Amino acid sequence: MKKTVVFKVLALVVATGLLGGWSSKKGRIKKAAETSSSGSVTISYACWDSAQADKLRKVADDFEKANPGIKIDIQVSGWNDYWTGLEAAATGGSLPDTFWMHSNNIYYYASNGQLLDLTKYIKKSSDIELSKYPAGLVSIYSLNGKQYAIPKDYDTIALWYNKTLFDKAGISYPDETWTWDTMKKAAKKLTKSDGSQYGMCAGLHNQEGYYNFVYQSGGEIVTPGNKSGYAEDATIKGIDEYFSFVKEGLSPQIYDDQARSQAIMNGQCAMGLFGSWNLSGFAANDFMKKNFNCAVLPSANNGKRATIFNGLGNAIAATTKHPDEAWKWIEYLSNEAGQKKQAELGIAISAYKGTADTWTKAYPDFNVKCYIDMLSYAHIRPYTHQTSVWEDKSYEMLKGAYAGKEDVSTACKKTAQMMNEAIAAE
Amino acid sequence: MVKTMIKKTRITKQQWNVYRWAWFMIAPTIAGLFVLNIIPIFQTFFLSFFKSGAFGKGNIFVGLTNYKKMIADEQVWFAVRNTILYTAGVVPITIVLALFVAVLLNKKTAGKNIYRVIYFIPMVVAPAAVTMVWKWLYNYQYGLINHLLGMLGILKINWIDNPHVALISIIIIGIWSTLGYDMVLFLAGLQEIPNDYYEASNIDGASPARQFFSITLPLISPTLFFVSVTSIITAMQVFDVIYMMLDVTSPSYNSTVSLVYLFYNNSFKYSNKGYGSAIVMLLLVIILIITVIQNKLQKKWVNYL
Numbered sequence A: 001m002k003k004t005v006v007f008k009v010l011a012l013v014v015a016t017g018l019l020g021g022w023s024s025k026k027g028r029i030k031k032a033a034e035t036s037s038s039g040s041v042t043i044s045y046a047c048w049d050s051a052q053a054d055k056l057r058k059v060a061d062d063f064e065k066a067n068p069g070i071k072i073d074i075q076v077s078g079w080n081d082y083w084t085g086l087e088a089a090a091t092g093g094s095l096p097d098t099f100w101m102h103s104n105n106i107y108y109y110a111s112n113g114q115l116l117d118l119t120k121y122i123k124k125s126s127d128i129e130l131s132k133y134p135a136g137l138v139s140i141y142s143l144n145g146k147q148y149a150i151p152k153d154y155d156t157i158a159l160w161y162n163k164t165l166f167d168k169a170g171i172s173y174p175d176e177t178w179t180w181d182t183m184k185k186a187a188k189k190l191t192k193s194d195g196s197q198y199g200m201c202a203g204l205h206n207q208e209g210y211y212n213f214v215y216q217s218g219g220e221i222v223t224p225g226n227k228s229g230y231a232e233d234a235t236i237k238g239i240d241e242y243f244s245f246v247k248e249g250l251s252p253q254i255y256d257d258q259a260r261s262q263a264i265m266n267g268q269c270a271m272g273l274f275g276s277w278n279l280s281g282f283a284a285n286d287f288m289k290k291n292f293n294c295a296v297l298p299s300a301n302n303g304k305r306a307t308i309f310n311g312l313g314n315a316i317a318a319t320t321k322h323p324d325e326a327w328k329w330i331e332y333l334s335n336e337a338g339q340k341k342q343a344e345l346g347i348a349i350s351a352y353k354g355t356a357d358t359w360t361k362a363y364p365d366f367n368v369k370c371y372i373d374m375l376s377y378a379h380i381r382p383y384t385h386q387t388s389v390w391e392d393k394s395y396e397m398l399k400g401a402y403a404g405k406e407d408v409s410t411a412c413k414k415t416a417q418m419m420n421e422a423i424a425a426e
Numbered sequence B: 001m002v003k004t005m006i007k008k009t010r011i012t013k014q015q016w017n018v019y020r021w022a023w024f025m026i027a028p029t030i031a032g033l034f035v036l037n038i039i040p041i042f043q044t045f046f047l048s049f050f051k052s053g054a055f056g057k058g059n060i061f062v063g064l065t066n067y068k069k070m071i072a073d074e075q076v077w078f079a080v081r082n083t084i085l086y087t088a089g090v091v092p093i094t095i096v097l098a099l100f101v102a103v104l105l106n107k108k109t110a111g112k113n114i115y116r117v118i119y120f121i122p123m124v125v126a127p128a129a130v131t132m133v134w135k136w137l138y139n140y141q142y143g144l145i146n147h148l149l150g151m152l153g154i155l156k157i158n159w160i161d162n163p164h165v166a167l168i169s170i171i172i173i174g175i176w177s178t179l180g181y182d183m184v185l186f187l188a189g190l191q192e193i194p195n196d197y198y199e200a201s202n203i204d205g206a207s208p209a210r211q212f213f214s215i216t217l218p219l220i221s222p223t224l225f226f227v228s229v230t231s232i233i234t235a236m237q238v239f240d241v242i243y244m245m246l247d248v249t250s251p252s253y254n255s256t257v258s259l260v261y262l263f264y265n266n267s268f269k270y271s272n273k274g275y276g277s278a279i280v281m282l283l284l285v286i287i288l289i290i291t292v293i294q295n296k297l298q299k300k301w302v303n304y305l
Helices: A001-022 A050-066 A079-091 A104-111 A118-126 A135-139 A165-170 A180-190 A206-216 A233-247 A257-265 A278-284 A286-291 A322-334 A336-345 A356-361 A369-377 A387-402 A408-425 B002-009 B013-047 B065-072 B075-108 B112-124 B126-136 B146-150 B166-192 B196-206 B208-238 B239-245 B259-269 B273-302
Strands: A039-047 A071-078 A098-101 A149-151 A157-162 A271-275 A291-293 A307-309 A312-316 A378-381
Touching: A039 A050, A039 A291, A039 A322, A050 A071, A050 A278, A050 A322, A071 A322, A079 A257, A079 B259, A098 A322, A104 B239, A149 A322, A149 A336, A157 A165, A157 A206, A157 A278, A157 A307, A165 A180, A165 A286, A180 A233, A180 A271, A206 A233, A206 A271, A206 A307, A206 A387, A206 B273, A257 A271, A257 A278, A257 A286, A257 B065, A271 A278, A278 A286, A286 A291, A291 A369, A307 A369, A312 A322, A322 A336, A336 A356, A356 A369, A369 A378, A369 B126, A387 A408, B065 B273, B075 B166, B075 B208, B075 B259, B112 B166, B126 B146, B126 B166, B126 B239, B126 B273, B166 B208, B166 B239, B196 B208, B208 B273, B239 B259, B259 B273
Parallel strands: A039 A071, A039 A098, A307 A378
Antiparallel strands: A098 A312, A149 A312, A157 A271, A157 A291
16 A cells, blocks of 8 residues: 555656746746736836846836836846746746847847837837937847837947056057957966966857957858858958967956956956946946956957947837837837936946947946947847857857867857758748 | 446445545645646647747647657767766765764754754755855855865866866755755654664664664665655756756856756757757656666565555
């Protein structure tokens, strides 16, 4: 008798345990909030950056004051969880009312009818005019002549350097005259042979790493004909240059996203590439304020310049129960006054024409103007219809070459093949 | 044969009443089990024959393509190897340690309740939080463990990014966090053993070691069996620790990725739910085989009172 009981319990454990575990992973992003009891409407707003979310809360407070009857519920999760959660929410028909959109995912969501078409709202609004935002960003978020998100901000990548370590080594600070060679020479001087200090922080990262080198070198990640550019000679040359910092012992091997900023914040590395969205975090850190500054990215040895440029959009879910209230919130975030307010708070470089300079004033300790100066030669972050499918897979295929265990050119060609297959399946 | 069946189905009114109550009482559990577990199992099986479309719509039937792809995918076999190695590392060590601690704490020791709580605490803490702390301990540059090793004059170990070490680091976390749970189950089992046996053996002059092997071990074998089967199943499904510890970018990814983590990445990161489902079906088959073997073997060593 006892034996059969044990067996039955086991059979159940096999069955239940298997699936019980995963279901908890999904659905981190909460369902769109319902009308609360007091008769006011709550609009949920999902994003993936906690540093920005704190400041956005202030904007939301102002909005709530100006619009009694609408409450804003800001929901934050990490970058990876954000997209898994958002997809699960979309599949279940319970997207947050409003949320951040990214160039990697806009096509996937817009083409599958998950986003509210904002075209007629923009037409009706006296506050929003798409010509006031960078044209490249506006076109990312439109599909078949319909606008699915309004640009919120833009970002570029700059070179951060530790002034104290540069002074100690007697090297002049990076400026617009720097090339790959100058940077390499400086990195060599700044590296200590005992491993206590590295000249460069060249973590395995695309946007804040080798993508910049690829475009400086004249290569590309996605060709105009929507194929992979990984196999092109110039692309391989750029990636090889970036990976050479690790190969020559001038940078530690860093695979974790957070570990990159930790490596400069604790003085381990003297230089590193970081996007403008890091500013709120960097400015809150005393060590960074005391020791660091930023400059435009060095050019390739032939003088070619590039930086990776991207921007987020604010979108509304097609399934929202309160499209008008949701639009009011997005309009508030997107019009000149709202964009200026976000720039003053230093949330990110506001997308609205003429508000970017306000953002630089929020960070007087750093030369953040360099982020805006680079805009003239910036490249949009490469994307296809389903970028996220091949983007992380590329890391898997390149990490052997990054660690010096594989030839860069072989790894790039393999990546190109994988990417072309992925694009063909889109 | 037919006659006896008919006989059996004849149920009195009173019995019906009992049955109805029984069904009523277990209905909520059964409903939950069906909705959350049993239906998803069949859905997953079904999905493994499809190429999943965006947002759960437009799935295309592809027959056995996902399974064919799976057999050719070396990463799947890495994951099978890692999952089995992890289980083989965690389960035996945890059981031996847990049984040892349980026997000690079953004695009349001062403050044994405090010890029991201390051993059980890791089980209560969320695995994600546990892993975050361990990740700091393991940190190559600044971690406490490497710091201590440095003081002893031993070279720093790259606990997370060294492909040869990472799985061991994960096994250590696995042992640490399941020890307390197994211990509590053993404690319950130990308390079921009547004290008479020990008293009798004391009179016969048996040593504590002899008592352990001749009385405790045979009599706790049903618990031991239960614990080993459940911990193998839990270990085969390891996910949280690896997910929190390593990303696909890590050089240790191929030597640590478990079947469930691979399923998660394929289903949610690379949006290929059909392929993910096929991977998880493979895991189900492996677990079922191991469990059936264990059930067959139990006749040889499990004593039910």
